[in-house]
Amino acid sequence: MNHHEKFTNLPKRNAEPKAAAMIESFRAIGYSPETALADLIDNSISAGAKNVRIEFIWAGRNSWLTIIDDGWGMAEDEIIDALRPGSKDPDHIRLPSDLGRFGLGLKTASFSQCGRLTVISKKAGSPASHWTWDLDFVRQSGKWEVFQDEIHTNFYEKIPETGTIVLWENMDRLAGNADEEDEESHQNFLKIGESFRKHLEMVFHRYIESGKINLLFNGRKISAWNPFMPGKLPTQVFSEEPLQNGAVILKGYVLPHKSKISEEEYKAGEGPKGWNAQQGFYIYRNERLLVAGDWLGMFRIEEHYKLARIMVDISNLLDKDWQLDIKKSVAKPPHGVVTAIKNYALKVRNQAVEVYRHKGRTIHRNLANEEFKQVWFERKRHGKYHYVINREHPLVKNILDTMPDMRKHLGILLNLIEETVPIPLMIVREREEPESQGRPFESIDHSLLKQLMQMSYDKFISEGKSGERAKELLLLIEPFNQYPEYLEHLTM
Numbered sequence: 267m268n269h270h271e272k273f274t275n276l277p278k279r280n281a282e283p284k285a286a287a288m289i290e291s292f293r294a295i296g297y298s299p300e301t302a303l304a305d306l307i308d309n310s311i312s313a314g315a316k317n318v319r320i321e322f323i324w325a326g327r328n329s330w331l332t333i334i335d336d337g338w339g340m341a342e343d344e345i346i347d348a349l350r351p352g353s354k355d356p357d358h359i360r361l362p363s364d365l366g367r368f369g370l371g372l373k374t375a376s377f378s379q380c381g382r383l384t385v386i387s388k389k390a391g392s393p394a395s396h397w398t399w400d401l402d403f404v405r406q407s408g409k410w411e412v413f414q415d416e417i418h419t420n421f422y423e424k425i426p427e428t429g430t431i432v433l434w435e436n437m438d439r440l441a442g443n444a445d446e447e448d449e450e451s452h453q454n455f456l457k458i459g460e461s462f463r464k465h466l467e468m469v470f471h472r473y474i475e476s477g478k479i480n481l482l483f484n485g486r487k488i489s490a491w492n493p494f495m496p497g498k499l500p501t502q503v504f505s506e507e508p509l510q511n512g513a514v515i516l517k518g519y520v521l522p523h524k525s526k527i528s529e530e531e532y533k534a535g536e537g538p539k540g541w542n543a544q545q546g547f548y549i550y551r552n553e554r555l556l557v558a559g560d561w562l563g564m565f566r567i568e569e570h571y572k573l574a575r576i577m578v579d580i581s582n583l584l585d586k587d588w589q590l591d592i593k594k595s596v597a598k599p600p601h602g603v604v605t606a607i608k609n610y611a612l613k614v615r616n617q618a619v620e621v622y623r624h625k626g627r628t629i630h631r632n633l634a635n636e637e638f639k640q641v642w643f644e645r646k647r648h649g650k651y652h653y654v655i656n657r658e659h660p661l662v663k664n665i666l667d668t669m670p671d672m673r674k675h676l677g678i679l680l681n682l683i684e685e686t687v688p689i690p691l692m693i694v695r696e697r698e699e700p701e702s703q704g705r706p707f708e709s710i711d712h713s714l715l716k717q718l719m720q721m722s723y724d725k726f727i728s729e730g731k732s733g734e735r736a737k738e739l740l741l742l743i744e745p746f747n748q749y750p751e752y753l754e755h756l757t758m
């Protein structure tokens with residue numbers, strides 16, 4: 267018995283979906299306005315478009331959105347097919363240039379935001395044509411039926427030589443039932459427009475950067491927002507790691523500390539969600555961003571790691587493996603590669619936390635293999651960790667040496683400080699409000715620091731060291747190593 271015969275003799279009843287109910291549930295797939303729009307731009311890119319114009323026009327309840335592309339377009343039958351839910355088999359192998367998968371996006375993304383979807387398209391050698399889905403009509407008729415209505419505006423003139431226009435009307439979720447004069451709704455609409463722009467800048471940044479596509483939003487060019495801030499001063503780039511026979515590539519970046527870049531650069535780096543929320547993995551499927559900053563359940567978002575961003579490139583051959591979702595906003599690594607990805611991320615995260623804590627300054631720990639003089643040591647005592655002040659630190663040693671009578675008292679004082687370091691309080695504070703934890707010598711007058719530096723310098727000189735050598739030695743002393751720029755102010 268073959269596969270088909272297995273079912274031939276069984277009793278059967280029709281259980282087709284009810285159009286109205288089904289289409290209504292398409293509305294609840296969970297697109298945000300931004301992911302919905304991006305899904306339609308995917309279609310334009312897949313159709314070979316080079317220029318895509320988006321118009322998002324306020325007119326109260328009559329507001330509308332159009333996406334006009336100069337891709338290869340569709341003949342009339344193809345428009346109908348495109349409007350059919352499930353127009354393509356998700357199992358079909360698709361070209362790398364095809365960003366689609368399920369044969370649903372056009373419909374689900376559109377219905378998530380509007381009640382009326384019209385596709386106007388023209389293919390080389392065929393006349394332009396248009397067809398419309400209208401949810402009100404489907405609700406009334408209960409039928410899976412598109413229709414052809416007059417279109418009021420001059421869309422047929424707007425269409426390029428070949429290409430497609432997607433039109434959203436009755437945008438109940440974006441403009442609601444507002445009057446055109448309703449200023450609050452208008453402002454809200456403009457805000458959505460701004461987040462459209464930001465989202466597209468991010469999702470398609472590689473297409474924009476490589477010049478594969480030009481995006482215009484209400485007449486203004488959409489620029490690329492690259493989460494890895496290429497060419498930006500001291501960004502640290504990790505070497506690539508291929509997985510799944512090279513179908514997946516990891517590449518880690520640790521972005522520069524705030525103090526290392528200009529205010530503008532810092533602001534530009536923050537992206538749509540802000541620095542903290544943009545940490546983590548960036549999953550690209552054929553160069554189109556699916557996941558923008560997420561630790562994929564492997565780690566929590568934490569302030570200390572906000573400089574870590576890891577590029578994960580996957581190809582559309584792995585859609586099933588990585589559980590791509592309809593909205594193209596979720597992808598999950600398969601079990602087989604989770605550990606490798608996690609290990610790679612650990613390396614990048616460790617580096618990110620270093621940069622975060624040390625403000626990205628270079629630490630001259632190993633200069634000429636000489637010992638670095640830090641202020642605090644971690645020591646183990648009866649199996650437990652304690653923090654002790656380095657008696658050999660030049661500033662400490664100096665005081666102890668110059669006041670031999672006070673040596674005992676100073677020792678007691680140092681002990682007292684060591685035993686009462688408020689570790690629990692520091693830990694809680696660091697965890698709860700890491701950004702509010704002051705760093706050494708932050709926001710105080712640095713004249714004391716400079717004075718200490720000068721004193722130590724004088725001492726080296728008095729011991730017969732050359733100026734050059736004295737400066738070298740200063741860089742081996744905490745905290746002077748953090749402020750190499752002050753070396754210039756030293757006087758003999």
Ligand SMILES: Nc1ncnc2c1ncn2[C@@H]1O[C@H](COP(=O)(O)OP(=O)(O)OP(=O)(O)O)[C@@H](O)[C@H]1O
Nearest residue numbers: 309310313339348366367368369370371372373430
């Ligand atoms: N702008 C366009 N230009 C040309 N053809 C298009 C355009 N938009 C959609 N199509 C055609 O309609 C089909 C259905 O589009 P739809 O977005 O619903 O599904 P998909 O892109 O195939 O897959 P997915 O559900 O993953 O988006 C596409 O496969 C394509 O053939």
Ligand SMILES: [Mg+2]
Nearest residue numbers: 309366371372
């Ligand atoms: Mg699609």
